[in-house]
Amino acid sequence: MDIKKKSDKDKEIPVQDFTTCDATQQMITKGRLDGVDTAFDRAANMKACPIGADSACCKHCFMGPCRLNAKDPYGKVGVCGATIDTIMARNFARMVASGAAAHTDHGMSMLDLFREVVNGKIKDYSIKDTQKLEAVAQSIGIETEGRSAKEIAVELYEALESTYTAVEGEIPFAKRVPPKTLETWRKHGVVPRGAMREIMEIMHRTHMGVDQDYTNITKQCSRTALADGWGGSMVATEISDILFGTPSPVSIEVNMGVLKEDQVNIIIHGHEPNLFESMIESVNEPTFIEAAKAAGAKGINLAGMCCSGAEVLVRHGIPHAGNFMSTEAVLITGAVDIMAVDVQCIKQGLVKVAECYGTPLITTNPRCRIEGATHIEFNDHEPKKSTDEIVIKAISRFKNRKAKVQIPQNVNIGVHGFSHEYINYMLGGSFRGSYRPLNDNIINGRIRGVAGVVGCTNPRVKQDHVHIELVKELIKNDVLVLQTGCSQIALAKAGLTTPEAAHLAGPGLREVCETVGMPPVLGLGSCVDNSRILIAASEMVRIGGLGDSIADLPVAGCAPEYMSEKAISIGHYFVASGVYTVFGVTFPIVQGTRFHKHLFEELETMGFGKWGFAIEPQEIARLMINHIDKKRQALGLDK
Ligand code: CUV
Ligand code: SF4
Known part of the structure; x- marks a missing residue:
């Protein structure tokens, strides 16, 4: 185990100041004894850059980077003459672009999967909720009366693809927007075309020397953000419901106490539900359950974290081990036999913590590799291939658990x-x-x-x-x-x-x-x-x-x-x-x-x-x- 040397400068903040989550407090305390630090400690020891926090700097070209003074925002302009308003609006626009890109790319993955399911190339997933399929199709004007699910699905796929690719016109789900709201959008020219087009345009307009009117930049922010909310994110939700089922209330356990000392614990963390759905299949394979038992475990225990966890919590009642600021803490339990991640909100700091406790950290998505993690690529066409391999690795880690296990007993229903x-x-x-x-x-x-x-x-x-x-x-x-x-x-x-x-x-x-x-x-x-x-x-x-x-x-x-x-x-x-x-x-x-x-x-x-x-x-x-x-x-x- 790699012991961190505490410098005098490192402040030891009471754990109660970091979090109100009791389980996370316990694990930060354990981590400190084990010489492991977390994002809480790093945040305490790294003051946020005050100029960046105010968005008062620009590094969009190499005449700069230029720093303006937040105390006297109009006292100075960038080398190119950009005002504080231009600089802040451009920075904001690029945050919108990145955030919208994350959600729309996630939605596009779901749509890719949907296409391959509909055209029969993928058989491991299927359309689970035909009622939802029809409802979504109807909501954008697709005829469903007397048509097969396949016919409807083919047309729905084609229509929804334009959420990303439409070079002109309006995205399909604009049809769901209340007329008066849509009228306001049209009046201000912010009804989105395809997300690819909007994100491309935002990147262009925020380049040095292009859009230098903060109100005009804000318009493109709105159009791009709407391509996320009513576009990519909505496609992600609706297609996931169609493929994996529409949520209805389930009573379910949340918190770190969902980990089980005597079971093989598998955590899935990230965002796109296809990985998790396949993992649910894998952990239920009788051969793996037998293998886990042969390794001395009572069974295989699957839990989620962050949004991956939230997806299957609401659809299948899979327990949830905690939110974003608990992902390092959960590894400190020593009880996690594997953590598999896909995309978004995955701290690079997990690598070090996982290493300390001998927990394999597995990246699965070609878009997200992390230095020091093991990559087992997940592929929608053969989903079980990767999730099976992850389960096998988890069982072997259970068998060879070296870390001392301490699981906070907190469970909330x-x-x-x-x-x-x-x-x-x-x-x-x-x-x-x-x-x-x-x-x-x-x-x-x-x-x-x-x-x-x-x-x-x-x-x-x-x-x-x-x-x-x-x-x-x-x-x-x-x-x-x-x-x-x-x-x-x-x-x-x-x-x-x-x-x-x-x-x-x-x-x-x-x-x-x-x-x-x-x-x-x-x-x-x-x-x-x-x-x-x-x-x-x-x-x-x-x-x-x-x-x-x-x-x-x-x-x-x-x-x-x-x-x-x-x-x-x-x-x-x-x-x-x-x-x-x-x-x-x-x-x-x-x-x-x-x-x-x-x-x-x-x-x-x-x-x-x-x-x-x-x-x-x-x-x-x-x-x-x-x-x-x-x-x-x-x-x-x-x-
Ligand atoms: Ni997408 S974006 S920390 S996991 S809510 Fe959780 Fe949610 Fe924020 Fe990330
Ligand atoms: Fe400075 Fe203008 Fe270049 Fe930004 S675009 S770094 S404000 S010169």
Whole structure:
């Protein structure tokens, strides 16, 4: 084991300051004794660059890099003459481009898989949910009456391909956007064409000497982000539902205690569900279960982390071991016999921690190799080939476990898997359900509004703390909370995803939850499943009584502990769709500049949503609730 020498400069921060997650605290403590450090320690020992944090620097050409002064933002321009607004807008645009690229590329992988399943070249996967297939097809105007699933699927594939490749026109899911919202997009020229085109254009426009008007750059940010939310992410969600099943509520265990000392523990971490789906098949092979037993294990235990975990948590009830800031911590248990990853949010730091505990870290995706990890490539055409090999490796690691095993005994049971379809069914009380009861409860004031609380955890703030306190404050004020990604796992660990948590809600929301038997906090899935929130919002508009566009709804969104560029893209597509969206931790902008004013005020007057920023959970809640109340007033709901 490689023992880290502590320098005097390394500050030993109390673990309680790093995270409110008890299991993660225990493991950071163990890690310290074992001489292993984590992103928490590295964050504590590396101050964020203040100029970068304000987005006040530009390195888009080699006359620079140029640094401007956030304290006097208009006192100086770059060598080319670029103003602070141009520089910040260009930086922001490239974050949107990167985030949107991640989600759209993920969606494209799902579409590639769908194509090969439909044309019969892949047999290991199949269409599991034909009802969903028909519903998605109908939503973009494909005739389903009297046609076979295969015929519908072929046409759906062809239509959805344009989500990526359309050089002109509008992406297919623009047909799902409420008419008034779409009208606003058309007026401002932000209806996306194919994502490839939008991302290419953003990269071009942010090159040195091209788009140097921050409002015009922001337009392309909106168009690109919308190509993520209503494009790539939505395709990822819908195709995954069609192939692997649409989620409905399952009661499921979350937290590090889902690991089992006497079993072969396999963790899947990353984003694209195909790897995990194949792993579920592999671990259920009787020959492997026998082999595990022969190696002295009681069985094979499969658990997920981050968004990979969220995908199968909501679809199949597979246990979830923790969110983004617990991925190093989970390895410190010594109990993980293999961790297999695909793409996104995979810290390079995992390599070192895995090495310390003799846990094989396996990369599986050609787009994501990590120095020091073992690569076993996953291929949709022979999925089991790689997942079988991973299982065999895990069994052998179990047999030769050398690391001392210490598993935190924390397990929380919650209900997850509230797809938009299920919310419809649950509230309507039948398969021909509708959002009418939700709208009615908002109109009569039992539910004050709806909030989406989503996104990552970030070692710059105490893990899970902001998510949990914010959500508690929202439900206490009768705001129904929808969740995805790592935020959903934070609340699950805090026990708020159970129907019993209704007692923490205000009287109105509590009554609704108790009548329906639902938790006040509804877990919808992974980050790409934020598209489910867009669909839910569109349904609320369509049902009526809450205005004509998404911007009229008494709703708000938040990513209180975000860390990724994907979060910026998500935030911006919610803003462009009409939602007030508050981010925590830090915001890459100089306050008081014109670009700041544009994102935080002007976009709303143009008919979009707008950005907000606050760090403390109480303050974030106040901003969101005030906005919800403002929208209620405008709708004449509260006289
Ligand atoms: Ni896609 S993007 S840390 S795993 S939510 Fe989790 Fe979610 Fe952020 Fe990553
Ligand atoms: Fe500096 Fe302009 Fe080059 Fe940016 S593009 S590095 S501001 S000279």
